[in-house]
Amino acid sequence: MENSRERREQEKRKKQKLSGNRQDGIRQKACRRAQLKRKTRNLVITGILFLTALMISMPLILLVSGSLKGTDELKSALGPVLSDMDAMVEFGLFPKYPTLKHWIELLFDKPEYYVVFINSLKIVAGTLLGQMLVGVPSAWAFARFSFPGRRLLFIVYISLMMMPFSVTMLSNYLVLKDLSLLDNLFGIILPGVFSTFPVFIMYRGFCGIPRELLEAAKVDGAGEFQVFFRIGIPLGSAGIGSALVLGFLEYFSLIEQPLAFLKNRSLWPLSLYLPQIGLSDAGFAFAASVMGLIPAVFVFLLGQDYLEKGIIATGMKE
Amino acid sequence: MKELMKSLIGFRSILRNKRKLNRTPWKEVFLFLFPGFAGVCLFVLVPFGDVIRRSFSTAVTGEWSGLYNYRVVLNNQAFLLAAKNTLRFMGVCLPLLIAFSLFLAYELSKSRYMKLLKSLYLLPMAIPAAAVVLVWKLLFDRQGILNAIWEPFGGTAVDYMGTNAAFWVLVISYVWKNLGYTVILWLAGIMGISQGIIDAARVDGAGEQICFFRIILPNLKPTLYTITVLSFLNSFKVFREAYLVAGAYPHESMYLLQHLFNNWFLNLDMDKMAAAAVLTAGVMLVFILILQALWDRKDA
Numbered sequence: 001m002e003n004s005r006e007r008r009e010q011e012k013r014k015k016q017k018l019s020g021n022r023q024d025g026i027r028q029k030a031c032r033r034a035q036l037k038r039k040t041r042n043l044v045i046t047g048i049l050f051l052t053a054l055m056i057s058m059p060l061i062l063l064v065s066g067s068l069k070g071t072d073e074l075k076s077a078l079g080p081v082l083s084d085m086d087a088m089v090e091f092g093l094f095p096k097y098p099t100l101k102h103w104i105e106l107l108f109d110k111p112e113y114y115v116v117f118i119n120s121l122k123i124v125a126g127t128l129l130g131q132m133l134v135g136v137p138s139a140w141a142f143a144r145f146s147f148p149g150r151r152l153l154f155i156v157y158i159s160l161m162m163m164p165f166s167v168t169m170l171s172n173y174l175v176l177k178d179l180s181l182l183d184n185l186f187g188i189i190l191p192g193v194f195s196t197f198p199v200f201i202m203y204r205g206f207c208g209i210p211r212e213l214l215e216a217a218k219v220d221g222a223g224e225f226q227v228f229f230r231i232g233i234p235l236g237s238a239g240i241g242s243a244l245v246l247g248f249l250e251y252f253s254l255i256e257q258p259l260a261f262l263k264n265r266s267l268w269p270l271s272l273y274l275p276q277i278g279l280s281d282a283g284f285a286f287a288a289s290v291m292g293l294i295p296a297v298f299v300f301l302l303g304q305d306y307l308e309k310g311i312i313a314t315g316m317k318e
Numbered sequence: 319m320k321e322l323m324k325s326l327i328g329f330r331s332i333l334r335n336k337r338k339l340n341r342t343p344w345k346e347v348f349l350f351l352f353p354g355f356a357g358v359c360l361f362v363l364v365p366f367g368d369v370i371r372r373s374f375s376t377a378v379t380g381e382w383s384g385l386y387n388y389r390v391v392l393n394n395q396a397f398l399l400a401a402k403n404t405l406r407f408m409g410v411c412l413p414l415l416i417a418f419s420l421f422l423a424y425e426l427s428k429s430r431y432m433k434l435l436k437s438l439y440l441l442p443m444a445i446p447a448a449a450v451v452l453v454w455k456l457l458f459d460r461q462g463i464l465n466a467i468w469e470p471f472g473g474t475a476v477d478y479m480g481t482n483a484a485f486w487v488l489v490i491s492y493v494w495k496n497l498g499y500t501v502i503l504w505l506a507g508i509m510g511i512s513q514g515i516i517d518a519a520r521v522d523g524a525g526e527q528i529c530f531f532r533i534i535l536p537n538l539k540p541t542l543y544t545i546t547v548l549s550f551l552n553s554f555k556v557f558r559e560a561y562l563v564a565g566a567y568p569h570e571s572m573y574l575l576q577h578l579f580n581n582w583f584l585n586l587d588m589d590k591m592a593a594a595a596v597l598t599a600g601v602m603l604v605f606i607l608i609l610q611a612l613w614d615r616k617d618a
Contacts, residue, residue: 045425052422053438056494059453060445066452078456091456091463138354145350147342153355159603160362162547164554166579167599170372170591171365173583194357224346253446255558256576260583271448275562285452293449300444304437311499312506315544 061093063293066286067102069095074282102283106291113273113288120269121295123188123258124251128244130193136240139199140232143206144214157196165256176261183264188257198243204313205239206232242310245303252296373592387593397594399570400578407485407574408553411492415549416542419497423504424530436505440498447495447558454563458487484569491559496552500545507541508534543613547606 066074077091106113142154172191173182181187209232217227233240255271262268270292277285300307376383391397422439426432457463458478465475476483511534519529557576560568566580575598582591 046429046431049422049425049429049431049435052497053435056497057438057441059450059457059494060441062453062456063450134354134357137350141347141350145343145347147344147347156363157358159606160358162551162602162606163599164551164576164602166554166575167595167602168362168366169579169583170588170595171362171369174365174368175361190357191361194354194361196358199354224343228350249444253448253558255447255561259561260580271446274448275451279452279455282452289449289452293445296444296446297441300441304440307440307443308436308502311502314548315503315506315541 060293062091063286063290065093065095066091066282067290068098068100069283069286070097070099070101071283073097074286078279078282102287105284106287110284110288113291115266116268116270116273117292119185119267120252120271120292122185123192123254123269124248126185126189127192127251128247130189131195131198131243131247132240134193135195135198135243136202136233137228139202139206139239140228140236142199142203143209144228144232157199161195161197161200169256169260172257173260182261183267185262185267187261188254191257192251198247201243201246201310201313202236202239205236205242208239209235238306238309239313241303241306242313245299245306246310248299248303249296249307369592369595372588373596375589377587377589383589387589388597391590391593391597394590396573396578396581397590400573400575403485403571403573404553404575407488407492407556408550410485411489411553412546412549414489415493415496415500416545418493419500419545420504420538422497423501423508424534426501427505427508432505436498436502438498439501442495443498447562451559451562454487454491454559458563479564480569482569482571484564485571487563488556488560488572488574492553492556495556495559496549499552500549503541503545503548504538507538511537540613543609547609550605 069077073096142150142157168191175191176182176187179187181190213235214227214231217231222230253271254269258267258269258272262272274285274289274292277288279285372380373387374384375381376386426435429435455462459465460475460477460479462478464478465473469475478484478487515533516529519533524532554576557574560572560574561577564572566577568577575594579591579594582594
């Protein structure tokens, strides 16, 4: 067996030597063709990837460019949408005569804008602060201790975090009515504080802390609270950061809850105020929209790593 | 003798420590967990119990009415429409989103521009729905940007707000918003596959396609499960765009469950709301359990 295989290979090699030159040429050509094919494929794929990115960011580009366009330019561009003219919208990507007029109007002439902007920030800040006070210890309890009923309770938490607002709307309303928190920013903040989603994310972060470290600290005489504050919080900060970033993005764009529970317009957050400006005041609408997404984009850029970690943490199975 | 005493004491303290480790630290558990749990009970669990009770009783007098509310809800045209739309929306969107994002993630994992592109794909997650509603109105108007692009190619202008095409407003909004999120999850899955297996297959002569279908795809099954669940949950949030673009009474092809709940809420139809909330919660739990069971079986 061995011998025959060796012999065959020797013959092969001989043959190759004979026709070596010609075959080399063919092989090189084939190789070059394959390379070219791979290169064009890569180029096409990269093109698709960037085209997708461009389409995804297009709404943002249109918003910013719209906020810099003059009133007349906007009127003529949006004419077909505003009235029943028989023409199509021609919304150029770049303003012909860029102007900051709408921005100045927004910043100096619209006091009501500040009110809604601050309402939004109040909701976000209150909710996140509460989540830190209440949710961090809860997550720690789930990650650190084993106690009877822990698994069942955790399943309850996960199921709750998955329920859409349709399911919780009525129960939310019943509590808020009993506590007379309807038409009150706390009626939006408090249910958010006790959301179980951040608990789940931070639990993930805490689970990554090596057990030996905590046991070592205990042996050295640290109490549970010291372990929590000195080791748990610093080492679990990635999970806490993820929960904060995800929470900020969620509560800054909250719509369903304020829509249902806030009738008083002076309590409205940005996300209810923006849509009702209307295209007749287009320049202001564009500037207000861009201004409204600046805090969220800012948090996004600062916390993108946390955000990605948080997304991956939501994807892990319990 | 002294030595012996010392070691005995040491032994006892070890024993005591062991007992300490084994007992449940009720005090600490209580201190850490109680504030949060009390809030969850107060704001969610107890009122939801009340909702369950209400779903079995009449709205005004609170008398026991059995399954009457459920029968009313299940025969309600608006509920059936909303449920049908929600299911249809998920049937179209989930496969579309999952396949497209897998393609993007796989190509991204080999691309030089991964970091930049990842950020751009994720950007919509940061943008509040209310801030882009202007653009959505411009895009989907009868004389809007999409039709302006479409018409020169010989298409007829589509009336996105007044016809069944309204459904596509939902699909586009949803994919736009969730693409980056899903790409990140796929990427994490792909990056988790050890390069060693792929290299070994390459050495054995496996081409790109074989590597993808035989190694990468099978290894991504757990990721597929989580992505399906999360995309399913996120699909309820598309209500925001639908509401902002088309208001409380949109074209019937984009009438979603949340629209219906809002309208019942305004009419104070508490009994219907209660029954429908319990039904929805039940369906969601069953769906998630089925997915989990399927996944566990494949995993074993």
